[in-house]
Amino acid sequence: MSKDGNDALEPAARCDSTSGVDCHACPLRRLDVFRPATPLEIDVIDRLKQSERWFEAGEHLLREGDDDGPLYTMLEGWAFRYKTLSDGRRQILNFVLPGDFIGLQQKMTDAASHGVETLTPGRACRFRRDAILTLHQELPSLGYDVTWLSARENAWVDDNLLTVGQRTAVERVAALLLTLQLRAAPFVAGDQAEPWLPLTQQHVADALGLSLVHTQRTLQLLRRRGLCEWKRGQRLQLPDLPGLARVAHLRWPLSLGPLPLL
Amino acid sequence: MSKDGNDALEPAARCDSTSGVDCHACPLRRLDVFRPATPLEIDVIDRLKQSERWFEAGEHLLREGDDDGPLYTMLEGWAFRYKTLSDGRRQILNFVLPGDFIGLQQKMTDAASHGVETLTPGRACRFRRDAILTLHQELPSLGYDVTWLSARENAWVDDNLLTVGQRTAVERVAALLLTLQLRAAPFVAGDQAEPWLPLTQQHVADALGLSLVHTQRTLQLLRRRGLCEWKRGQRLQLPDLPGLARVAHLRWPLSLGPLPLL
DNA sequence: CGATGTATTGACCAGCTTCAAGTAACGTGG
């Protein structure tokens, strides 16, 4: 998110502006978590970009079962990918932060798909479904980037599967908080005390395969151990990262390396 | 797998033959689970193919922590992708069957990686790490295929995460058996009563995040309900697929659609 | 103000894990 609250929620063009940010001026590209792109690459992306979608918290960017939804690059705001069982049980697969590309799985498989729901207001760049193909054809280096992004998403889900399958409740919560902290850090403005962990405990529970109640107790346990401070809508504070990492059985520090951005 | 036992385990070139199958004559391509490729595409693949690797059961194709291992297309045999925690707990992320492409995640992230271990003897086509880039550059349509394969793997892991995070033990086992059945079917020779579910109960347990003992009890429960028949090294039999699907809360039938093959 | 959604706490219980021991199948070497 380009943190400063004033331009963030420009009430002007709220829904679907065909205009949107010129990709060359994209605020995300200035961040050094992203790999620099050549002007030519940005040209192509800019041309494929269909529109910009503004959203509120709680909207569905993609629905489970959509097999030809659009593709998005998250520009600002948080969301999450999820799947549900027929009786309503929901698994959050991964969280979506600025720079993440979503909709790929939907496009490529007719097998069961996932949904994407927003957690905060924000905006996303929309591409048509066939953009992927065009992109590969027009500029192979960008095709390579798409593969990269897909592989990275894959790696995150692998991590989550390891967490949910093998870690205990405390370990799970610790691991989740740590990785969210890590991923979110680049987008948080220095000292602004904004509530940048826009989750409810229910989200945490659904991401970790735990019940709400037990998630609550586990959070409390971490709190009492002085490993985390987090109240509804408040900023998450993790005073002892290495300690948390030890609890989570997570290697630390995790380095991320610069990412491609579409 | 090109099932006929005689050519399958040719003792001649057991390790790493630079020769190997000519991609144009690839036995997999004859199967109709795979999308036909143009001669040009196959040319490129054939040129990028570095060698063929024969393996026994229990070998490591990739190790956790390798950050520049090779890439493989599984040609024949079974394997699985896994991650472990420092204290030894292991999560099986997904099973690898013929046609599956492995090693992508390793290449694109320096974040924690996964290992790949074989379950049966078999062989795999090896590519150098930079093949992906070359491939994108030389033939965009193949780059598109890589993205596709990556997205599909992603979708499978999403499924597994849903299973492990939300389903009960019975549901998990049922779901796993069903999807393995589905994925393996195209590679099983009609009537050959070969043991084509080359797993131990420990593998099932590690894939589902259950203990060995409870996996055993759960299997037994399914057996008693007449939903599965499976003894060590025997062929898996699922007499009532729709029934199993109902138990698993899995939509059925699942269709797969033709896949690209590298 | 209720109304709604979220967090918190207690009590109870079950699904699953752990520990332990025994059986079956298979390969090895004497």
Place this chain on the structure above:
DNA sequence: CCACGTTACTTGAAGCTGGTCAATACATCG
């Protein structure tokens, strides 16, 4: 051929982690 080791599978019993149910507190919001 059988004794033996090894690996996988079974089964029983005990107990813990985490789930369910339920009631209360605490917000924010119209």
